[in-house]
Structure formats: C-alpha cells, structure tokens
Amino acid sequence: MQNKDPQGDPTVATLLTWFVPGAGHLYLGRPLFALVAFLLVEGVYLLGLWLTDGRAFEILPAEMRSQFAPFLAPELGNLGAMLFQSSRFGFGTGAPSVWPDTMNLGMALTSFGGILNVLLMSRAHFDARASKAAPGLRPEAAALACWVLPGLGQILQGRRLRGILMFVMLVGLFAIGTTMGEGANLDRERHYFYWGGQFMLGVPALFAEMIHGHAPLDHEVPYHDLAVVMGCVAGLLNVLVMVDAYGWSESLRIGRDPKHGLTAEGTP
Amino acid sequence: MKDIWLHLFLFLLASTAIVGVTTMLAEPNDAIARLVFPRRWLKFVLTSGAVALVMILLGYTLASI
Numbered sequence: 001m002q003n004k005d006p007q008g009d010p011t012v013a014t015l016l017t018w019f020v021p022g023a024g025h026l027y028l029g030r031p032l033f034a035l036v037a038f039l040l041v042e043g044v045y046l047l048g049l050w051l052t053d054g055r056a057f058e059i060l061p062a063e064m065r066s067q068f069a070p071f072l073a074p075e076l077g078n079l080g081a082m083l084f085q086s087s088r089f090g091f092g093t094g095a096p097s098v099w100p101d102t103m104n105l106g107m108a109l110t111s112f113g114g115i116l117n118v119l120l121m122s123r124a125h126f127d128a129r130a131s132k133a134a135p136g137l138r139p140e141a142a143a144l145a146c147w148v149l150p151g152l153g154q155i156l157q158g159r160r161l162r163g164i165l166m167f168v169m170l171v172g173l174f175a176i177g178t179t180m181g182e183g184a185n186l187d188r189e190r191h192y193f194y195w196g197g198q199f200m201l202g203v204p205a206l207f208a209e210m211i212h213g214h215a216p217l218d219h220e221v222p223y224h225d226l227a228v229v230m231g232c233v234a235g236l237l238n239v240l241v242m243v244d245a246y247g248w249s250e251s252l253r254i255g256r257d258p259k260h261g262l263t264a265e266g267t268p
Numbered sequence: 269m270k271d272i273w274l275h276l277f278l279f280l281l282a283s284t285a286i287v288g289v290t291t292m293l294a295e296p297n298d299a300i301a302r303l304v305f306p307r308r309w310l311k312f313v314l315t316s317g318a319v320a321l322v323m324i325l326l327g328y329t330l331a332s333i
Contacts, residue, residue, distance in 0.1 A: 162298055169285040176281065226278065233282060237289045244293045259297040 010128035017121040019080045024124030041116045045081045048109030051102040054089035056110055059099070059189045065091050073192075074199050077114030077121075085110070104214065107188055108206055111199050119144055126250065133253040142245035147202040150238050153245030166241050171204050174234040181227020183212040190217075197232035200239050205231065280313070287312045 007028045017024035022038030025031075048056070057070050075082040100106070119140040126139055142153035150170040154163030178185060186209040188195040198205050221227075251258035287309045295301035 159298070162292060162301075166289060166292065169288050173282060173285045176278075230278075230282065233286070237285060240289050240293045244296070248296060 008128050010125040013124040013128040014121045017117065017124045018077075021078065021080075021117050021120055024121065025127065028124065028128055030127070037120050041078060041113055041120060042081060044116060045075075045078055045110055045113030048106045048111075048113060049081075049085060051100065051106030051109065053100050054085060055092055055099065055103070056107045057086065057090065058092035059103075059107075060091065060192050064192065073196050074111035074114040077116070077118040081110075081113065104188070104209070108199075111196070115147060115200075122246065126253075130254045134255060136252050137249050139246045139249040139253065142249040143242040146238065146242040146245045147200070149203060150201065150241050153242070154248075157245065157248055159248070170201060170234045170238055170241065173237075174198075174201055174204060174208070174231050177223075177227045177230025177234070178208055178212075180223040181225075181230075182221050182223075183208070183215070183227070184217060184221045184224045185227040185231040186212050187214050189214070191228050194228045194232045198235040200235035201231070202238065205235060279316070283309065283312055283316065 013024035021041035022034035025034040151163035151167035
C-alpha cells in the first residue's frame with residue numbers, strides 16, 4: 001500500500017507545517033487541503049490570542065521569564081504563530097492590569113492550536129510517505145481522539161480493553177491527584193509549566209478546570225505538590241497513548257501488521 | 269516519614285499507570301503486554317525503591333546538617 005512515488009520529503013513537509021500550518025501540504029501539491037488546514041489551525045490560535053489580548057505569556061511569573069520560556073508551552077506546536085505572539089506581545093508592558101474574563105478559554109485555545117498543528121505535522125509526514133493508503137481511521141485522527149478522551153483512539157480502533165484501561169489509569173491518576181490537591185493544579189497562572197504537561201491529558205483536564213474554576217489559594221493545601229505532579233504525569237503519559245493510537249492506525253494504513261510494535265520481533 | 273503508607277499507596281498507583289502505559293506502547297499485542305506487565309512493574313518498583321533507599325541514606329549521612 002505504500003506510495004512508490006513520494007510527493008516530497010517527509011521531513012521538509014513536517015518542518016514547513018511547523019512554521020506555517022498547511023505549508024507542508026502546499027509543498028506536497030495539495031493547495032486546497034493546505035488552505036483549509038491553515039484557516040482551521042491559525043483560526044483557533046488567533047481566536048485564543050484575541051480572547052487573551054495576547055497576554056498568555058504575561059502570566060508567567062517574572063522570575064521564570066526568559067527568551068525560551070514560551071518554548072515549553074503547548075503553543076510551541078504552532079511555531080510560526082508562537083513566534084508571532086512572542087515578538088508582538090512578549091511578556092507584556094509590565095504595568096499591572098486585570099486579566100480579560102476570557103483569559104483561560106483563550107489560553108486553552110492557543111494551546112489547542114499548538115496540539116492541532118502537531119497533528120497536522122504528523123499528517124504531512126504521513127502523506128509525504130504514503131498518499132495511497134488503505135481506508136480506515138487516519139493516524140492523526142486516532143491521536144486526536146486520545147487527546148479528546150484518553151483511550152478513545154484505541155476504542156475506535158476496536159481495541160476496547162486497552163482503551164478502557166488507558167482511560168481508567170490516566171484519568172484516575174489525574175482525578176486522585178486533583179482531588180487530594182483540592183484542584184490547586186488546575187490553574188495555568190499558578191503552575192505555568194506543569195499546566196502545559198497536564199494539558200496533554202486533553203478534555204478531561206480542561207473540563208475539570210472549567211467546573212472547578214480558579215479559586216485563590218487562601219489556605220495551606222497539604223497535597224498541593226502531589227496534585228501538580230500527578231496531573232502533569234497523567235498528561236505526559238497521554239502523549240504515549242496518542243503515539244500508540246497513531247502507530248496502530250499508521251501500520252494498518254500502510255499495510256503492515258500493527259502488532260509488530262517497538263520491541264516485537266520482525267519490526268522493520 | 270509523614271503519611272508513609274499513603275505515599276507508598278500513591279507511588280504504587282502512579283507506577284501502575286506509568287508501567288501500564290509504557291508496556292502497552294512497547295507491546296501493541298495485548299496478550300504479550302499482559303504477560304510482560306508484572307515483571308516490568310516489579311522491576312520499576314524495586315529500582316525506584318533502591319533509588320529512594322540511596323537518597324534516604326545520603327540524607328542521613330553525607331547530606332545531613
């Protein structure tokens with residue numbers, strides 16, 4: 001099923017997409033897809049930028065600011081837009097002012113814009129290698145499903161037990177940590193970098209943040225650190241869950257046995 | 269040693285998730301993943317325990333004030 005006549009270099013297509021969403025597909029000779037992808041990814045990012053007044057990096061505490069601090073945020077997935085945001089808005093003017101009411105929603109959108117572009121990069125890489133692929137769930141769609149709900153990608157692939165186990169382990173880890181820490185981890189302003197890891201857990205983390213709100217810490221929370229670490233670990237582990245779902249669908253679409261994993265015998 | 273049993277329980281919980289997900293990533297075949305999980309989990313827990321032991325010993329000796 002692999003394409004014998006590749007349209008372009010997968011690495012070039014991936015890097016182009018990283019800088020400008022859709023550019024990789026333009027390079028691969030698919031201008032319409034490139035335009036739609038550009039509008040979608042940049043639309044989500046710019047909406048977030050508008051809702052935050054471009055102040056998403058301003059919430060970083062002064063002592064943690066550096067030229068490379070924004071590179072440790074989920075926005076990094078959309079490098080061009082992130083560099084635009086950094087150069088245009090940076091860490092703000094320094095004058096104290098109230099955050100916009102839509103600050104948290106906006107930051108979730110700019111971060112999601114980064115995730116979307118990473119998935120688009122993976123699609124550009126796949127399309128450059130195998131444009132004539134077998135039908136079935138696309139690899140990046142399976143990965144996105146895992147971001148929406150950990151394990152959902154595996155369930156859609158027919159691997160129900162695996163998907164359910166992944167969901168229970170990761171959402172359980174996150175829920176226990178968050179409960180014991182009284183939700184202290186659910187705030188990007190309080191834990192900028194850890195929030196970035198936790199964001200990878202996807203919708204469950206955002207939903208918890210939405211229903212819990214962003215209450216000020218007016219008392220000592222004994223398990224504050226535990227909540228931060230467990231939330232972040234759950235999010236980072238979900239990246240592996242996304243990779244697992246991606247790899248399975250990719251193998252099926254290019255005609256390989258998906259059960260030949262990273263360590264199994266016969267791996268090409 | 270505050271709340272040692274609670275911390276141990278939470279560690280075992282987190283280690284189950286860490287080893288479970290990494291095992292599933294390494295072994296796409298569910299049957300093989302099920303087989304290798306207990307050994308990988310035990311290895312992770314014992315190795316982490318050894319590291320913790322060294323840190324505690326250092327805390328009471330070289331790094332003690």
